[in-house]
Amino acid sequence: MKDRLPHEKGFHVSWDQIHRDGRALAWRLDGHGPDGGPWKAVVGITRGGLVPAMIVARELDIRIVDTISVKSYNHQAQTAPKVIKAPQASIMGDGSGILIVDDLVDTGKTLELVRALYPKAHFATVYAKPSGRPMVDTYITEVSQDTWIFFPWDMALQYVEPYRGKD
Numbered sequence: 001m002k003d004r005l006p007h008e009k010g011f012h013v014s015w016d017q018i019h020r021d022g023r024a025l026a027w028r029l030d031g032h033g034p035d036g037g038p039w040k041a042v043v044g045i046t047r048g049g050l051v052p053a054m055i056v057a058r059e060l061d062i063r064i065v066d067t068i069s070v071k072s073y074n075h076q077a078q079t080a081p082k083v084i085k086a087p088q089a090s091i092m093g094d095g096s097g098i099l100i101v102d103d104l105v106d107t108g109k110t111l112e113l114v115r116a117l118y119p120k121a122h123f124a125t126v127y128a129k130p131s132g133r134p135m136v137d138t139y140i141t142e143v144s145q146d147t148w149i150f151f152p153w154d155m156a157l158q159y160v161e162p163y164r165g166k167d
C-alpha cells in the first residue's frame with residue numbers, strides 16, 4: 001500500500017460504516033436482477049470485496065456466493081492485473097444475472113479485467129473514485145481521486161495524545 005501513498009486526504013471507514021453502506025448497496029440492487037427478478041449469484045473480488053459481498057448476499061438472501069481473485073501488485077510494483085482464481089464457470093456463463101462486488105473502484109483496472117471476462121455481469125462497489133466510475137454500474141459513495149480510503153480491516157484502535165498535550 002505504501003507505494004500508493006501519500007494521498008492528500010484520508011477517508012476512514014469504520015465497521016459500522018461499511019455495514020451501513022454495504023446494506024445501502026444491497027437495497028439499491030434489490031429487484032434489479034434479470035427481468036427485475038432476483039440475482040443468480042454474488043461474486044466477491046478478493047479480498048476487499050468479500051465483506052460487502054457477504055452483506056449484499058445476506059440482505060438479498062442470495063445463497064450462491066463465489067470469489068474471483070485478481071492480483072495487480074507484485075510486492076511494491078504495480079503489474080498488469082491477472083486472475084489467479086476464477087469463480088465456477090457453470091455459475092458464471094457470460095455474467096448474466098451475476099452480481100460482482102468489490103469494496104471500491106480506484107483506477108478501474110481490476111474491474112476492467114473482470115468485465116472483459118463477464119461482460120453481462122452487474123458490477124457494484126461500495127465506494128468509487130472518478131477514474132474508475134465508468135467501470136462500475138452501481139456504487140454508494142464517491143470520493144475524490146486524491147483520497148485514500150482506509151478500511152477497518154487495515155486499521156486498529158490506538159492511543160492519541162490529547163489535543164492540548166501536543167508539541
Ligand SMILES: O=P(O)(O)OC[C@H]1O[C@H](OP(=O)(O)OP(=O)(O)O)[C@H](O)[C@@H]1O
Nearest residue numbers: 046047048104105106107108109110132
Ligand atoms: O480500481 P483499481 O485501481 O484496480 O483498485 C481497486 C482494487 O484495489 C484494492 O484491492 P487490492 O488489489 O489492493 O487487493 P485486496 O482487495 O486483496 O486488498 C481494492 O480492494 C480493489 O479491489
Ligand code: HPA
Nearest residue numbers: 104106147148149150151
Ligand atoms: O483508496 C484505497 N484504499 C484501499 N485500498 C485501495 N486500493 C486502491 N485504492 C485504494
Ligand SMILES: [Mg+2]
Nearest residue numbers: 046047048049
Ligand atoms: Mg481488492
